[in-house]
Amino acid sequence: MPGDVMSRVIINYAESFFVYYYVDKQKGKRQLQDTLKFLKKIGAEDFRKTLKMQYDKRIIREKPNER
DSSP states (O other): OOOHHHHHHHHHHHHHHIIIIIOOOOHHHHHHHHHHHHHHHHEEEHHHHHHHHHHIIIIIOOOGGGG
């Protein structure tokens, strides 16, 4: 994956986490999922797995009382 695409994906992913935690959980979660879908579509599976691991760790495994 070209470096400029990777940089943009990382920035988008970070912005999505910000939106999730500080603005709107549903919108942030949707943005995160869209980024993961994009990476799958372009065949960046290794990079997707790395970001998905962070998604699972921070969003999926979040305890209900932390929301």
